[in-house]
Amino acid sequence: LPGIEPGDRVAIAMKNAPEYSEIMFGAWHAGLAVVPMNARLHPREFAYILEDAGAKVCFVSDDLADGISEIAGDIVCLEHIVLAGSARYEEMRSGEAVEPAAVDGGHLAWLFYTSGTTGRPKGAMLTHANLRAMNAAYFKSVDDIDGDGCIVHAAPYSHGSGLYLLPHVERGACQVIPASGGFDPAEVYDLLTTWKGVTFFMAPTMVTRLINDPGAQEADTGNLKTIVYGGAPMYLEDCLKALDLLGAKLVQIYGQGEAPMTITSLSRNLHSQAGVPDYHERLASVGTAQHGVEVRVVDEDDNDMPLGEIGEVLVKGDVVMKGYWNNPEASARTLRGGWLHTGDMGALDANGFLTLKDRSKDLIISGGSNIYPREVEEVLLRHHSVLECSVIGRPHPEWGEEVVAFVVAKDGAEVAEKDLDTLCLEHIARFKRPKAYLLIDALPKNNYGKVLKTELRDTVFLRDRFQSGSR
Structure with missing residues (x-):
């Protein structure tokens, strides 16, 4: 596209589709930063993100094209709107191959807008090094991947879970997008009859819907490898029911947009240790720090809290964002002392298990x-x-x-x-x-x-x- 240079931002307003990952990797090949946008946003919310990010290009799906077109005239920075799957898109897709742009680990890769307590979205700047650290933590702390398996993207690409395509691409696993473009329990069970070694990311509410579906008891889940769940608390009763129905195939993760999918994890093995005396307490936790991550719980003055006492959760590691886009005040406040201040409240036990008591207090999930x-x-x-x-x-x-x-x-x-x-x-x-x-x-x-x-x-x-x- 004319006028586009390395370092520019490329926004994506789409539901899950094959073109989404093509755009992501194409943008990174060209040295551009990807700005994922929730397809369910209002046009005015799209406009704010596009303007704040200074996006020059927006790739959009057919169902969102009208809404983006309505606001495009008011966004000075926006130079190109490309409809995924259009003749223009296919022309770009079939163009001559170019050498990858010269970028290093410190270059911006993923500009993820996450709302703060003021309600104004802030762009969390994730670099290529951050994403590599996320991959490394996945392999060490979440799950193993081989080229014979696949990940089914039932959760939106635009959320942090969309980044889970990266470790699966690295290991040569298939990427599967449901025909519905989202999550439907009956469709999930149907996919399990077709694909082998299947991994999903699910919010706890998705897991609950899956196990309570009328077809759950008769479904063949032998091809299910892993359900990684996170994004909200999982009720203990639902977790136990899922383990009983699906077997030891659950892994819990805790993360934020500022440390994508990578703060703590509760392993498959720990989910299966029903004989351990504090088994229920461990299931109620979000696990222990992932590979390459340090976790603390502190008081208002950033002093470490005694074990078992509630304080704010702090995180340090290569996965932590570079800062907030064009917002040095919020960056300094959130990353003070070299630690990411999550705004979440929790407590650590003697074995390093973190139990969240409140996710940003008033946040609704x-x-x-x-x-x-x-x-x-x-x-x-x-x-x-x-x-x-x-x-x-x-x-x-x-x-x-x-x-x-x-x-x-x-x-x-x-x-x-x-x-x-x-x-x-x-x-x-x-x-x-x-x-x-x-x-x-x-x-x-x-x-x-x-x-x-x-x-x-x-x-x-x-x-x-x-x-x-x-x-």
Whole structure:
């Protein structure tokens, strides 16, 4: 493409497709950095990422082309929009081979946008060296791979799990994309009759749906090699049920966009040690530090906490990001003292097992996707009749959590739920939209004016319990 030089950013707005990996490796061959974008985002959210990253090129799938085209005129940096599978794409694909660009391990490879507590996405800069470190940790701490196996990409490429294609490519394993382009339990079981040595990455909610599917008990899972799960807590009951149904084929990982898929892991072997006295406690943990990674738990002043006591989880290693794109303040704050401050709270035991107590405290994890309350709250506050609001997550049997909004109207004003729904759909992705709006007179607050989200969660719990008990 004219005007594109090594170091430029190439965005991808697509669901899982063969072209996705072609674009990734083609971009790296040319010395470009890949900017993956969640295909479920709102066009305005796409626009923010494209502008912030300074992306010159955006590869897009047919189903997202109209949304990207609508915003393209307002994005000065964007010079090319290429439709995957189009004649233009095929022309690029069949062009003359070129020598790989001269890049080293310190060059930017993957610019992954991960929301912070402010709700504004920040671009985590991952270098080629970071990705190589992730591969090395996978082989040492997660699973072995041989060329006879495959990985089925049922989780989005645009998430950190998409990077798991890299260790499988390195070892010559097949990459399989389900016909649905996503996750469907029946399709998973069908794929297991066709492919051998199959690995999946799944969010815990996906594992739960898989084992609770009507066809689960009769399904032949002999070709299943490994399910790597992570991205949210796994309920102990579901984990035990999965082990009973599938056998010792589970590996848990804990990571962040800033240290992709590579902080701790709970091995297949540890999942199978049912006779160990603290077996259930270990299953409730996220395992021990992966290869090449150091983990600490500290207090507010970065002093190490005693074993078993809760503090913030800190991480160090070659897998940790270079920093946040064009955000030196956030980089300095998050990487202070040479350690990645995850924002997650947890505790370490004497054997190095890390148990998470809260993933960024107010973070909502729905279907494996992160939803930060602040960005939803900021949209709701655009409504002229909303005085204040607070967003929390409540348990959902299929997705893990769903979004609930508490809304306080201005004096004498009325707020219609359908208007709030419309407002959200105009500004944020559909999956971030609250599934319930609870209109209340005032938000509970402490003496400093901070909203007490714990009380709001208790309110939802008691309300749901009362309603279920009164049916």
